[in-house]
Amino acid sequence: MEKAFSHHNHQQCQSSAVSQARELCDKEGVRFTKLREQVFSLIWQSHKPITAYQLLDLIKDGDFSATPPTVYRTLDFLLEQGLIHRINSLNAFIGCCQPGEHHTGTFIICEQCEQAEEVDNDEIVRVIKDVSDHHKFRMKRYVTEIYGLCPQCQSENARCQSAGRESTEEEHQS
Ligand SMILES: [Zn+2]
Numbered sequence: 001m002e003k004a005f006s007h008h009n010h011q012q013c014q015s016s017a018v019s020q021a022r023e024l025c026d027k028e029g030v031r032f033t034k035l036r037e038q039v040f041s042l043i044w045q046s047h048k049p050i051t052a053y054q055l056l057d058l059i060k061d062g063d064f065s066a067t068p069p070t071v072y073r074t075l076d077f078l079l080e081q082g083l084i085h086r087i088n089s090l091n092a093f094i095g096c097c098q099p100g101e102h103h104t105g106t107f108i109i110c111e112q113c114e115q116a117e118e119v120d121n122d123e124i125v126r127v128i129k130d131v132s133d134h135h136k137f138r139m140k141r142y143v144t145e146i147y148g149l150c151p152q153c154q155s156e157n158a159r160c161q162s163a164g165r166e167s168t169e170e171e172h173q174s
């Protein structure tokens with residue numbers, strides 16, 4: 001799988017995520033059913049976190065007849081297996097880039113293109129543990145969600161701004 005904020009062939013990225021999930025389910029001795037695969041691959045259809053409602057809509061449009069409870073159960077299964085994460089602030093789901101490794105997840109989320117990328121979080125884990133220890137708090141889990149602009153959106157904005165400046169300069173000249 002590739003990082004969201006990098007140029008890559010996403011179709012390959014999606015299909016490698018699906019085959020890795022299937023392998024992990026085999027290893028765990030759990031079934032990667034047709035519905036589980038379909039929901040998982042819809043979540044991986046882009047690097048934008050997707051809500052349960054959006055998933056239900058997409059599934060409804062397909063030829064598969066899945067009821068909301070089965071889709072919610074499928075999401076629970078995928079979360080339990082560590083194949084996807086929930087982005088709490090968006091109440092949406094995203095595929096995990098390092099499934100099989102136990103971790104909670106730290107995300108950088110672009111407010112413009114709405115893509116999210118899971119980032120390496122050793123340092124953040126350490127700081128969060130320190131804070132919890134300091135307050136004698138027993139941490140169970142955490143989610144870190146960092147909002148802003150991805151590199152691509154930043155350069156797009158810079159291009160638009162400079163194009164805007166040029167056009168107003170032209171107006172002044174005429
Ligand atoms: Zn991708």
Ligand SMILES: [Zn+2]
Binds near residue numbers: 085095104118
């Ligand atoms: Zn992950």
Ligand SMILES: [Zn+2]
Binds near residue numbers: 110112113114151
């Ligand atoms: Zn962006």
